[in-house]
Amino acid sequence: MVRTSHARRATLAISVIGAVLAPAAPVFAAGPPPSADLRADVNRDGRVDVAGATDTAGEDTWTAARGAVVLPNIDDDTKRCATTGPGGKPLSDARLAACNDASDTRVNGTADAADLARVxxxxxxxxPASATGTPAVVAGAARTRVFVKRAGGWDRVKGNTRLTAAELRSGVEFGVEVTDVVRDTAVWDGRAVLRLSVTSGGRTTSDDVTLRVAPLLTHHHLQNAQQVMVTKVPGKDPYARRQQAFVQGLAKEAKAAGITKPLVTFDKYQDIWAQDFVEPGYVSMTGPDGRRQVIRVMLRSAQPDRESGRELFEKLRGNGVGVVQVSGVRDSEEWTLNSMGNLETVPPYAHGGRSFPAGRIIMGERKDDGSKPARAMRTLLKAQGFQDPLFLDTSWLHVGHVDEFVQFLPAPGTARGWRIGIADPEAGLKLLRDAQKAGHGSTRMFSVPGSKDVPAPKETIAQALASKWLVADNTMAAQRIRANLDVLKRETGVTDAEIVRVPALFTRGTEEGERGARMPRLKRMGAGDLPDAVDEYGQQKRLPREGERAAGPATVMTSAYVPGAVNGVLLGRDRYLAPKQWGPVIGGKDVFTAAVNAAYTRAGLKVAYIDDWETYHLGMGEVHCGTNTLRDASRAWWKL
Structure with missing residues (x-):
């Protein structure tokens, strides 16, 4: 056998063996028979070049910048996947996840099979007519599907498939899909090598090409928001009405920001933390028509007992949308760190000899006690090979999510293209101290009017500053944020001039009772039960979530005291939606709102506000925690 390419890690072989009787045909002249030559879209332009040499260099290797890409075909183009079993009984999580376009043996969806990589x-x-072929998958069969294009459509390559001499003379077109994303490179590194062997007259030649599955990538804020997701809560009780008002306000703000698609609303499980049970991502390649072929991938949080993640399969999975969930999450792994509010993405950058053309993931960990997000999720994210997760210390936060204190903002016209938005507790304390010095110490700390079932907070600016905890908590928070910012600056090269400091205040709670943790599903509270859950300031008392770890004696955990402005949602390149501040009103102006406006205006952003005090803030979350965004994924992820 004559081989015309190198050995591979994983091999999907299409070998032509044996011979069959056939009518007389031209025989080879004095020279050797033609050599097998297999081509794939190595330069990622959407065209397989069989006439020139644009797809030959590097066909046997795969790098971040060059090499053929194949999609994990995990969407459900024809909505054939069941969401319930016999009698309407719920399917197990494993059965929900097992079905997708690549789990059957045929090409799904449109006739042009855009989800298939071409070879x-x-x-x-x-x-000569005596040559025949037998395609076969000799390695990677569990994760790879190959189809051959024929007059009747796409035929799956099986053990008894034969390629004729006529097909080989005209050139054979194959379509390739894989059945999953890379989850652990120790098990599978995502590569498949296709081999075409041609046998004729007792002589065999072969050629190989390497493909790798497209990485599962998370969105960053340089990708325009195309649709907003939120949870609907039905009913007529006070809490439901407040949540419904939030959803209506969100729809209005999304439209004002130029987002034309309607809200995606979750409604089955009433888990209001739409940021936390899913992280929208995507896989993409350049399709056969030269356009980007994208499958959105909803990455379910590593919280198997969180029912709301099931709605990703039940409602969202379909044409162009797939779902990935991890398994093997340990009971000892801290529940709250696995919420997706604890996953954000730094926009693309290059620094220190490393390049992240698709951006880089950040996640929070509790360095004080060594708690980290689930190993299975960390392994999956790192296995993609493009967004190597960077870990920040969130030990000082009750909920422990990075979205509570850091964000990334577009910066058009600058060399980097983005800035870091960071919560600034020192600026928050200064606002209160300046107000007190100006004689406004008796002004109420919060201007929120309250309601029949949620009383307005009573403390004044002077009482807040005299609190047993407030100054100490914010001094500590400022130190922790500064340390995290130093990590981001070291890793990305961001300078102080590229940082937007947004006034904020944190607290462990009042002396009477701490604010409640961000729960997996905030209880729908009616007028009859909410008062028992709040303290004298109208703040929700501590309601531990399932699986939450208690703070050690040396650990102070805080949450937002004033609604956290950085915990908002970027709706457009210049449109930002923040939680209504409800700060002290002096001279007819909310001092926190004015300061937040000034910070974002300097960064080129127009700020709108939405009230989330009773819907999210009292549950230790804000606008970002209760929403999610689907963003544009048309950009080539391999180009910086």
């Missing part, structure tokens, strides 16, 4: 053989014009 072609160079036509072997002088091949």
């Amino acid at each position: 072609r053989s160079v036509p072997m014009k002088d091949l």
Whole structure:
């Protein structure tokens, strides 16, 4: 056998063996028979070049910048996947996840099979009729599907498939899909090597090309928001009405920001933390028509007992949308760190000899006690090979999510293209101290009017500053944020001039009772039960979530005291939606709102506000925690 390419890690072989009787055909002249030559879209332009040499260099290797890409075909183009079993009984999580387009043996969806990566053989014009072929998958069969294009459509390559000499003379077109994303490179590194072997007259030649599955990538804020997601809560009780008002306000703000698609609303499980049970991502390649072929991937949080993640399969999975969930999450792994509010993405950058053309993931960990997000999720994210997760210390936060204190903002016209938005507790304390010095110490700390079932907070600016905890908590928070910012600056090269400091205040709670933790599903509270859950300031008392770890004696955990402005949602390149501040009103102006406006205006952003005090803030979350965004994924992820 003559091999015309190198050995591979994983091999999907299409070998042509044996011979069959056939009518007389041209025989080879004095020279050797033509050599097998297999081509794939190595330069990622959407065209397999069989006439020139644009797809030959590097066909046997795969790098971040060059090499053929194949999609994990995990969407459900024809909505064939069941969401319930016999009698309407719920399917297990495993059965929900097991079905997708790549789990059957045929090409789903449109006739052009846009989800399939193309591989072609160079036509072997002088091949005699005695040559035959037998395509076979010799390695990677559990994760790879190959189809051959014929007059009747796409035929799956099986053990008894034969390629004729006529097909080889005209050139064969193959379509390739894989059945999953890379989850652990120790098990599978995402590569498949296709081999075409041609046998004729007792002589065999072969050629290989390497493909790798497209990485599962998370969105960053340089990708425009295309649709907003939120949870609907039905009913007519006070809490439901407040949540419904929030959803209506969100729809209005999304439209004002130029987002034309309607809200995606979750409604089955009433888990209001739409940021936390899913992280929208995507996989993409350049399709056969030269356009980007994208499958959105909803990455379910590593919280198997969180029912709301099931709605990703039940409602969102479909044409162009797939779902990935991890398994093997340990009971000892801290529940709250696995919420997706604890996953954000730094926009693309290059620094210190490293390049992240698709951006880089950040996640929070509790360095004080060593708690980290689930190993299975960390392994999956790192296995993609593009967004190597960077971990920040969130030990000082009750909920422990990075979205509570850091964000990334577009910066058009700058060399980097983005800035860091960071919560600034020192600026928050200064606002209160300046107000007190100006004689406004008796002004109420919060201007929120309250309601029949949620009383307005009573403390004044002077009482807040005299609190047993407030100054100490914010001094500590400022130190922790500064340390995290130093990590981001070191890793990305961001300078102080590229940082937007947004006034904020944190607290462990009042002396009477701490604010409640961000729960997996905030209890729908009616007028009859909410008062028992709040303290004298109208703040929700501590309601531990399932699986939450208690703070050690040396650990102070805080949450937002004033609604956290950085915990908002970027709706457009210049449109930002923040939680209504409800700060002290002096001279007819909310001092926190004015300061937040000034910070974002300097960064080129127009700020709108939405009231989340009773819907999210009292549950230790804000606007960002209760929403999610689907963003544009048309940009080539391999180009910085």
